[in-house]
Amino acid sequence: MxxxxxxxxxxxxxxxxxxxxxxxxxxxxxxxxxxxxxxxxxxxxxxxxxxxxxxxxxxxxxxxxxxxxxxxxxxxxxxxxxxxxxxxxxxxxxxxxxxxxxxxxxxxxxxxxxxxxxxxxxxxxAVTTPLAACIAYLGLFSKSCLNADIKHNDVTVLIWGASSCVGRFAIQIAAMYRFRIIATCGPSSFDLVKSLGADHVLDYCDEDACSRIHELAPGLQYAFDAVGSQSHSAALSRALTGKTRNLCTIFLSDAYLSGIASGTSVSNVRAWEAFLCKHHYEGKTFQDLxxxxxxxxxxxxxxxxxxxxxxxxxxxxxxxxxxxxxxxxxxxxxxxxxxxxxxxxxxxxxxxxxxxxxxxxxxxxxxxxxxxxxxxxxxxxxxxxxxxxxxxxxxxxxxxx
The missing domain is CATH 3.90.180.10 (Medium-chain alcohol dehydrogenases, catalytic domain)
Structure with missing residues (x-):
């Protein structure tokens, strides 16, 4: 220099x-x-x-x-x-x-x-915004992930681990597109997650969480795992009951996949490959912020x-x-x-x-x-x-x- x-x-x-x-x-x-x-x-x-x-x-x-x-x-x-x-x-x-x-x-x-x-x-x-918001956005909307339809506001999405950093941005971005949001987190974060735009908030450790999700969103097609926890992957996949069942996670491993319910399509949002090099990822082109x-x-x-x-x-x-x-x-x-x-x-x-x-x-x-x-x-x-x-x-x- x-x-x-x-x-x-x-x-x-x-x-x-x-x-x-x-x-x-x-x-x-x-x-x-x-x-x-x-x-x-x-x-x-x-x-x-x-x-x-x-x-x-x-x-x-x-x-x-x-x-x-x-x-x-x-x-x-x-x-x-x-x-x-x-x-x-x-x-x-x-x-x-x-x-x-x-x-x-x-x-x-x-x-x-x-x-x-x-x-x-x-x-x-501001310094906590760039990478996490990108992961949330790409997980929700890129073709190889959930590919949720931005043009329709009747979409319901489950965001698991909603009080995590990526989860917080996923809620806010989904809310901007008027999606119906079901979120899970610990009880101490319920008020925060609701304030960010979640319509329903459940305790991810509650044994009845899946049945509650079934009641709130029969035929649920979209779930975004904002923490990538293999200990909850099975429960998360069972929450999906739609004709198509799409689950996107920020961390994917063989252990994560081992408990996934049959019929669930699992994807991994790889933001560092998305645009940090090529500025393009699975049908979504990054141009600027x-x-x-x-x-x-x-x-x-x-x-x-x-x-x-x-x-x-x-x-x-x-x-x-x-x-x-x-x-x-x-x-x-x-x-x-x-x-x-x-x-x-x-x-x-x-x-x-x-x-x-x-x-x-x-x-x-x-x-x-x-x-x-x-x-x-x-x-x-x-x-x-x-x-x-x-x-x-x-x-x-x-x-x-």
Whole structure:
């Protein structure tokens, strides 16, 4: 980068077969004609960061992180949607460009994956929007997933795990299209889920949940699993009784499929393959974030924030679980926000956090980890999250051709 020799980042490092994300300095390219260079102020930690780290998908020196908020420092010659000084939210494909991603002091992003922050949206809330809203939108509407008909408002959809981050966006987006929404979550989240637009809310642990769903929606065709929990996949599939039975989940495995009722068509929404590279996914073409920008300005989308600090860890409720468990077949729920996580070397004291190694510094408070027990605590706290989303838009939202 011109005039900038280095760029603080949380980069993957392997030591004795143990992979972690540790603070370092990387050098990256100038923005391409369609890219913007962003000074990152906030980043959201997503479950896919853990998947990418644990799987060895990316080599040493790669930087993870999808969602960010920051200030535009420089734009490419073809960029028209942002200018220097704008505060924008958006996403990058974590690890795709060596040395550049969300967990950078400076990052690069395509202008089509950004939106300007309206005054009614805080940075902390905006950073939880891009990836999760996209997963929700694609799960509901892409051809290979539920392919729900946007043009008709008599659609009923079951959203399982509605208080999770993806679930919250799925409710809000479905409500915008006037779908009838049956949602499941823990009792402590009933009021929240109703406030987001659910018509009926049930306890997902209730033994009578399926029979209640049958009463509320005989012939139900659509179910969206916003947590991907194999322990509930059988019950979820039994809730579907329509001529066609379509179930979309955010995590799919052999164990998940083992309990699925016969006659159920199961799909997996793979948002990181959807548009983060190709900007196209199963009949839905991603062009920009104009829709999410419009929804944000109208106050129609509400994100979810859990902030990591050096004392209490992320904000949680009774529905939250460790994201490491969620990645391995349980339930993801919360998006952690890392504020200025890599900008200040003076305030970054968790270089050696093992397992995940991501640390956050919030309002001047740094995370420190010296003992093995403390390292485990920090890693556990930082794994508690879910990807948050971004809504995908197309020329004609109802078009699935």
């Amino acid at each position: 011109a005039g900038r020799a280095s760029n603080n980042a949380l980069a993957i490092k392997t030591v004795e077969s143990q992979r972690s994300s540790t603070k370092g300095s990387v050098v990256g390219p100038e923005p391409s004609p369609t890219q913007a260079l962003i000074r990152v102020s906030h980043a959201a930690q997503n479950s896919m960061d853990v998947v990418s780290l644990d799987s060895g998908e990316f080599s040493d020196g790669s930087v993870l992180g999808y969602d960010f908020v920051g200030t535009v420092e420089k734009v490419g010659s073809h960029v028209s949607l942002a200018k220097k000084g704008d505060i924008i939210g958006g996403m990058v494909y974590g690890g795709q460009i060596l040395g550049f991603s969300g967990d950078n002091e400076y990052t690069l992003t395509d202008e089509r994956l950004c939106f300007k922050l309206p005054p009614n949206i805080s940075r902390e809330e 104009e829709e999410v920008d419009k929804w944000n300005k109208a106050g129609e989308l509400r994100g979810r924030v859990g902030t990591v600090n050096d004392r209490s860890g992320p904000t949680t409720d009774s529905d939250d679980t460790n994201v490491a468990d969620s990645v391995r077949g349980k339930r993801p729920s919360l998006a952690n926000v890392m504020e200025a996580a890599v900008q200040s070397s003076e305030n970054f004291h968790a270089d050696n956090v093992e397992t995940l190694g991501l640390a956050a510094h919030h309002r001047g408070a740094s995370v420190s980890a010296t003992s093995p027990k403390e390292k485990d605590r920090v890693a556990r706290d930082l794994r508690r999250s879910i990807s948050v989303v971004s809504a995908e838009s197309a020329d004609e939202p109802g078009n699935t051709e």
